[in-house]
Amino acid sequence: MSSSPVAGSAATGPPSGPATGSGGRHATDRRRGPGRPARRIRPVSSGARPGPRRRRARYWPQYLAISPYYLIFSVFMFFPVIYTIYLAFQKWDGIGEMHYVGFQQFRFLWDDPVFWLSIRNTLVIWVLATAPMLFMALILAVLVNSTKRFTSFYRVALFIPSITSLVAIAIFFGAIFSNNFGLINAVLTGLHLGAVPWLSNEWTIKLVIAALMTWQWTGYNAIIYLAGLQAIPSELYEAARMDGAGPMRIFFSITIPLLRPIILFTVVVSTVTGLQSFTEPQVLFGSDASTNPNSGGPGQAGLTTLLYFYHTAFDTNDFGYGAAIVWAFFLVILLIVLINWGLVQRKERRP
Amino acid sequence: MDLSRRRFLQTAVLTAAGAGLTAACGGGSGSSGSKDSKNLKFWYWAGGLSDKVVADAKTHFSDATLKTSVIGGDFKTKLLTGLKTAQTSPDITGVKGEDIASLLPNANRFLDLKTLGMDKLAPDYLSWKLKQATTQDGKLIGFPIDIGPCALFYREDIFAQAGLPTDPAKVSAQLSTWEAYFDAGVELHKKVPKSFLVNNIGSVFSMAIGQGTTRFIDENNKFIGDQDHIRTAWDTAVKPYTLGIDAKINDNTWNAAIGNGTLATELGAAWHALDISNATPGTKGKWRVASLPSGPSNLGGSFLALPATCANPDLAFKVVSWILNPENQARGFTDAALFPTTPAAYKLPALTGGDAFFGGQKTIEIFGPAAEKIPAAYEAPADAAVSVAYFNELTSIEAKGKDPEDAWKDAVSQAKQIAQRQGVK
Numbered sequence: 001m002s003s004s005p006v007a008g009s010a011a012t013g014p015p016s017g018p019a020t021g022s023g024g025r026h027a028t029d030r031r032r033g034p035g036r037p038a039r040r041i042r043p044v045s046s047g048a049r050p051g052p053r054r055r056r057a058r059y060w061p062q063y064l065a066i067s068p069y070y071l072i073f074s075v076f077m078f079f080p081v082i083y084t085i086y087l088a089f090q091k092w093d094g095i096g097e098m099h100y101v102g103f104q105q106f107r108f109l110w111d112d113p114v115f116w117l118s119i120r121n122t123l124v125i126w127v128l129a130t131a132p133m134l135f136m137a138l139i140l141a142v143l144v145n146s147t148k149r150f151t152s153f154y155r156v157a158l159f160i161p162s163i164t165s166l167v168a169i170a171i172f173f174g175a176i177f178s179n180n181f182g183l184i185n186a187v188l189t190g191l192h193l194g195a196v197p198w199l200s201n202e203w204t205i206k207l208v209i210a211a212l213m214t215w216q217w218t219g220y221n222a223i224i225y226l227a228g229l230q231a232i233p234s235e236l237y238e239a240a241r242m243d244g245a246g247p248m249r250i251f252f253s254i255t256i257p258l259l260r261p262i263i264l265f266t267v268v269v270s271t272v273t274g275l276q277s278f279t280e281p282q283v284l285f286g287s288d289a290s291t292n293p294n295s296g297g298p299g300q301a302g303l304t305t306l307l308y309f310y311h312t313a314f315d316t317n318d319f320g321y322g323a324a325i326v327w328a329f330f331l332v333i334l335l336i337v338l339i340n341w342g343l344v345q346r347k348e349r350r351p
Numbered sequence: 352m353d354l355s356r357r358r359f360l361q362t363a364v365l366t367a368a369g370a371g372l373t374a375a376c377g378g379g380s381g382s383s384g385s386k387d388s389k390n391l392k393f394w395y396w397a398g399g400l401s402d403k404v405v406a407d408a409k410t411h412f413s414d415a416t417l418k419t420s421v422i423g424g425d426f427k428t429k430l431l432t433g434l435k436t437a438q439t440s441p442d443i444t445g446v447k448g449e450d451i452a453s454l455l456p457n458a459n460r461f462l463d464l465k466t467l468g469m470d471k472l473a474p475d476y477l478s479w480k481l482k483q484a485t486t487q488d489g490k491l492i493g494f495p496i497d498i499g500p501c502a503l504f505y506r507e508d509i510f511a512q513a514g515l516p517t518d519p520a521k522v523s524a525q526l527s528t529w530e531a532y533f534d535a536g537v538e539l540h541k542k543v544p545k546s547f548l549v550n551n552i553g554s555v556f557s558m559a560i561g562q563g564t565t566r567f568i569d570e571n572n573k574f575i576g577d578q579d580h581i582r583t584a585w586d587t588a589v590k591p592y593t594l595g596i597d598a599k600i601n602d603n604t605w606n607a608a609i610g611n612g613t614l615a616t617e618l619g620a621a622w623h624a625l626d627i628s629n630a631t632p633g634t635k636g637k638w639r640v641a642s643l644p645s646g647p648s649n650l651g652g653s654f655l656a657l658p659a660t661c662a663n664p665d666l667a668f669k670v671v672s673w674i675l676n677p678e679n680q681a682r683g684f685t686d687a688a689l690f691p692t693t694p695a696a697y698k699l700p701a702l703t704g705g706d707a708f709f710g711g712q713k714t715i716e717i718f719g720p721a722a723e724k725i726p727a728a729y730e731a732p733a734d735a736a737v738s739v740a741y742f743n744e745l746t747s748i749e750a751k752g753k754d755p756e757d758a759w760k761d762a763v764s765q766a767k768q769i770a771q772r773q774g775v776k
Binding site: 091092093095108111112175178179180196199201202284295300311317318321341 | 613
């Protein structure tokens with residue numbers, strides 16, 4: 001900001017110094033009230049020292065430059081989000097008339113066992129995916145940080161899964177874990193261990209979805225940790241080594257504490273994204289299109305809350321109920337993020 | 352310099368905004384004026400119509416411009432969005448069979464085809480199929496593209512191994528009821544242990560429901576999903592599971608199962624033949640088609656509809672009725688496995704010929720009579736939404752070994768909740 005010539009001259013003030021400065025201040029004070037004296041002084045001051053409003057107005061090209069994002073955001077994200085609040089209190093089939101129903105949708109929600117099942121599914125999948133994901137990401141980051149050769153290759157390799165098409169991954173995982181003819185079951189039966197019905201058992205369904213998410217996002221989190229690791233000054237490590245600390249001690253006493261803000265960041269981001277799993281179960285179990293689409297697989301074991309929302313709104317045309325589902329779920333996510341935040345913050349105070 | 356740049360930017364922004372406004376207004380006046388536009392926007396999905404017939408329609412109606420769009424992804428959602436304004440709405444659109452019932456409460460969004468000449472054509476088309484697109488006060492909003500008469504697809508070679516009859520007429524005669532069909536399945540599984548009778552019990556349930564004249568909700572918008580006719584269908588569906596002749600396939604392994612003989616039979620609509628032949632070209636000649644046990648049923652079959660904002664209803668109806676006339680429906684059967692909705696087409700060579708995939712069998716001898724005998728049932732707007740509860744519980748039985756009696760109770764209570772949310776009494 002100070003590098004810009006306009007702001008610079010305003011900050012240092014004109015050569016006339018304190019006299020005009022105080023005059024200007026008077027002027028801005030009086031400008032709010034009625035009275036002509038203000039007007040008489042104003043031309044002098046406005047040229048020399050622009051008021052805050054005028055200064056802001058001067059940056060309009062910059063604001064204009066960033067405006068497309070905010071315009072698109074408000075039209076395609078903010079407005080729909082606000083609109084779903086309105087929808088949650090209506091009964092609407094997506095095309096006909098809306099009927100105001102008050103809190104009825106939320107009462108239905110409270111009594112709906114499938115909604116609670118979907119919340120349970122989502123939480124289980126999230127825990128199964130996030131805990132090993134962040135742990136492995138940290139290990140990988142430390143390993144990559146300590147390598148001297150091929151570092152950029154490792155970084156690219158870690159990042160590739162997160163930019164791979166989720167649909168392609170889901171189809172691939174579906175083929176690998178396929179009950180009767182999948183790769184993993186072929187290996188298991190080859191070793192005389194017996195096939196596992198990965199895609200029909202209540203728990204293995206969740207495990208497969210979690211494995212998919214772990215595979216996709218571990219590398220991404222490792223890259224973030226790696227950035228954090230490289231910000232830790234090497235003197236600390238050298239000092240620790242001089243004091244005779246082993247690699248484990250260094251990891252737990254230096255790396256982890258100094259990475260805490262980064263860990264907090266990844267925990268919050270993984271919570272928000274991990275709870276929004278949708279495409280994974282949709283692609284894995286969306287095959288039965290005409291009679292029972294987007295059911296979340298056998299026993300609805302892969303029915304995450306967002307998939308249930310999608311099914312309710314877009315398959316059964318109950319948009320009001322769908323909106324109620326996502327808002328109730330928003331509150332759940334918010335609660336979990338707050339709990340997470342509290343947990344990670346408290347750990348910081350302990351040592 | 353500063354000023355001129357600023358002015359340039361201002362001018363640019365104003366020009367852009369102006370252009371946007373003009374475009375929006377221009378689009379509006381273009382299509383929502385008088386009802387004799389020659390430009391018709393035509394939406395359908397890949398495989399929903401014969402592309403060759405659609406291409407011919409463009410040359411046949413040389414005075415009109417058909418702007419066809421093959422819409423991918425979730426067709427109904429895009430249609431609902433498109434119908435919001437006259438500018439975005441198509442003038443002719445496909446409607447999938449599973450969505451037609453949910454659109455009937457908003458029949459005012461579509462033109463009544465009876466007022467455009469369908470009243471004269473109606474006797475040529477299957478009455479039970481027209482009923483699916485007819486509102487309770489008699490408006491017809493959909494011109495039927497195809498139907499899904501169901502049949503029993505079976506592997507002749509596996510039937511021979513198991514000592515069962517192999518000739519379609521004999522199979523149809525011997526496996527004429529669900530009981531007889533399941534008995535044969537037990538026999539078959541005993542002789543050929545790796546083969547099962549049905550891929551999952553949900554498929555049996557949907558067939559059994561389609562054989563009745565009532566479904567989950569009656570004409571008075573009352574929930575009847577807890578009554579005997581549904582319970583009977585449920586018990587029929589659970590039977591192959593308890594007999595151990597259910598392959599319990601509820602994932603994407605169906606392709607592999609159909610190819611390696613895990614599935615000795617397959618219950619499906621006429622269009623399902625294409626799924627089978629695509630999945631297992633190697634089993635060509637080994638499959639046959641017999642009548643569905645316990646009578647005909649229907650699964651799927653789409654419609655063409657004219658949204659109320661249609662730019663030229665008379666022309667649009669002419670296009671639709673040409674595309675779906677008996678000759679072109681027969682071509683649709685050849686090109687896209689769309690089973691015709693007019694019995695006149697069943698006598699055309701495209702349908703009466705033998706099918707090499709089914710060992711040269713003339714499959715129309717099974718599907719044709721079935722198509723005409725399918726019971727007309729009332730399908731309520733919320734019917735599909737309510738039925739989901741039953742299918743979910745049936746897969747729970749297969750996946751978790753849930754007790755069928757508990758599953759029935761949960762299915763009914765869940766279905767009642769969905770019905771209540773959907774405004775069913």
